[in-house]
Amino acid sequence: MSKVLIIAEHDGSELNPSTAKVVSCAAEIEGAQIDVAVFASTAGELAAQAADIQSVAQVLTIEREENEHLLAATLAPQVVALSDGYSHIFGPSTTFGKDLMPRVAALLGVNQISDIMTVLGSHSFKRPVYAGNAVLTVEAQADQVVVATVRTASYSAAAGGNTATISAAPLAVDLPTHTRFIDLQSGASDRPDLQTANRVVSGGRALGSSESFDIIYKLADKLGAGVGASRAAVDAGYVPNEMQVGQTGKIIAPDLYIAIGISGAIQHLTGIKDAGTIVAINKDEEAPIFEVADIGLVGDLFSIVPELTDAL
Amino acid sequence: MEKILVGLKRVVDYNVRVRVKSDGSGVETDGVKMSINPFDEIALEEALRIKERGEANEVVVVSIGGSEAQQQLRTGLAMGADRAILVESGDLLEPLGVARVFKALVDREQAELVILGKQAIDGDNNQMGQMLAAIWDRPQATFASKIELSGNSAKVTREVDAGLETNEVDLPAVITVDLRLNEPRYVKLPDIMKAKKKPLDVLPIADLGVDAGPAIREVSYEPPASRERGIMVDDVAGLVAALKDKGLI
Known part of the structure; x- marks a missing residue:
């Protein structure tokens, strides 16, 4: 057994x-x-x-x-x-x-x-x-x-x-002292944890700056969602790495995933394959993200996202 | 310190769209571009920077495989490594076997620091560095995004799920690196010429007397289940309606 x-x-x-x-x-x-x-x-x-x-x-x-x-x-x-x-x-x-x-x-x-x-x-x-x-x-x-x-x-x-x-279960084991914890800096947030949230809203490089990510946070808060980002957005310095979704970041499986301004590189898609429903909002109708999205909307994220936030 | 050991694995280039062979025996590698595992390149870059700061004297790159892996070792030498070792093996070793080979080399070379990629992008195992640290009975600092050496210890910032964790480890130690540690340098033509004169030792794996451990058998490969293209909506109202329809809002 x-x-x-x-x-x-x-x-x-x-x-x-x-x-x-x-x-x-x-x-x-x-x-x-x-x-x-x-x-x-x-x-x-x-x-x-x-x-x-x-x-x-x-x-x-x-x-x-x-x-x-x-x-x-x-x-x-x-x-x-x-x-x-x-x-x-x-x-x-x-x-x-x-x-x-x-x-x-x-x-x-x-x-x-x-x-x-x-x-x-x-x-x-x-x-x-x-x-x-x-x-x-x-x-x-x-x-x-x-x-x-x-x-x-x-x-x-x-x-x-x-x-x-x-x-x-008391264990009599000698433990090494060669490795010591110093500290943990977490981007502590009140939002649901990315890895366990039922809903996740992610932003990509198309956001263009860390300030613009505000519209992502607002939509996420309206939905009670966790916030993620593509590797491109992390590499561009818009958000910290712990928000990265994808093969080189976090692999997640929320019921609802909304990808905003994310083109859909393979490494990103690998991180969201198991999501229940994928929504993609992107101005480029040829973006690979639409090949895996259950619901797609082509257009300018800077007008769509606030409108969506208001509509919910 | 005297010596840093860096592992360089020859893998399918990260830009290649990998395809599973129709008979399920593996993935297509015929005519496919092969490169240094990207995480290993970052590991080597970090070792070179440590040496350039005067904190180490020698950087030795190591690969395990057939003679074709000499290509990746030469690239490592062109980047700036001092010396290369190819452990020649016809069989593909699993992480425990690889860790045991590295342990044998650490003993031979008396290395004080081993810097490795956190994982190879082919098998995606993410095991070898931790295994080497275990059998060497030394510290491990995985997923490093910052390394500061001071005397006989190193302060390593690690990219963990909860944020950035900093650990202090005594040397010798094994450090595995993550993407944001550095940006590897480009190799220039004169460096490639110079690298041809640098020593590259070929060591038959049998000489190291390594037991590869119990195998985990690869039964078959298959392509992943694909998601189907869904619907397109015209506007926010259409999106909200579609979400309501699926009971998501």
Whole structure:
């Protein structure tokens, strides 16, 4: 039987929704027992949130001062110490999981499967390669532990309402001190998080300046949407990089995605392929974004966007 | 520091529209332009800048593959690397095998810093740097957008989902780089001529005695599911109506 250990992602107070998405993926492995490990300095509230996720059998808490910040170098040896008896160890393919899971895999002496998008069997999965231009079916060896990251845009978060057992899992592991957290500067905003928002409005280079992005923010606020941007807009310095949507930024799957002044480079389309409905507003009717848009509108964004904001 | 090791992977050029072969055995590479993985180019640029600031003495570029990868190594030498090593391997290595090859080279070369691209744009694995750091038992700083060296440590700003995280790592360390770290230099013709005289050692992979680890078998490739073209509306009223129709507003 498959036994899956999922490494929870959190910011110290809230569980990241990526965790419940990884649970959804793990639940597709037939008959799997799913445990979630919460590494934190204080795990109480986080563990309660993890125990609420459907399909989770058990939440393991590993409370240590060193786990205040989730650094791969300090987490990996603890995950390895906890891994005994598990057939699978999963994390999200967010920057947290991408940083941590290969370190775990290497310590366990196995290759890792990156970005699971489909579960075909306990050791058989599909994953995107070549910036999503090809889908590769891979098969891990049945006698080896499967260490993998899960492409969060491919799964919706598992529902709540569960009451999994919570138990402390003290680990006697020496941790390295060679890697130290200094600080995190976040472009803190009150808007919904780009990666988990149901609606996202993105602006491209056609906006022309960071000031012009105001009309994007206004539309997003009217819709209660997260705000994203194309790589061109980020490179032009209109908005910070954490807003970038695409293969080199964030891969997202909102119910509604509105692309404004974005031509639709392949690398951008890769980041929005799984969106429910894509709306494109662009003055160039030949823009590739219209090839994937469910609803397209050709015209001047500087008049259309304010008009749309008023109409909603 | 004495030495920085940089990995250069030969990949399908990022401007090429990749197509899956009809038999599903891989993607078309016949007659396709091959280049240095763009993230690796950024890694090399950073290593060269560190050297030019006088903070390192030598930059060594490394590639693993067939003799055709010499092309990418020569480009790296033309950019300014001092020396190149081609680890010759007929088989395509997975990230763990690559990390073990790099570990063997780190030991041989006594490198104090390894700078790598955060991922290669073919396999999109994003694993190798982290794996090297793990088996070397050294720090890793992934997705770097700023690197400041001071004595025996480095302060690295990392592009994470929540914003910019800064970590301090002791050296030796592995740093993997993201797009915004720098803009790689263009290679000039005289540099290409000069690069022909720089040393490029070819090392059969068997000499390193590396175990590639348990394989993850590639079963088949397929093109991604495509989205279909939708409807066009004429004005904002039409857009609002279409959104209402889909129950989105």
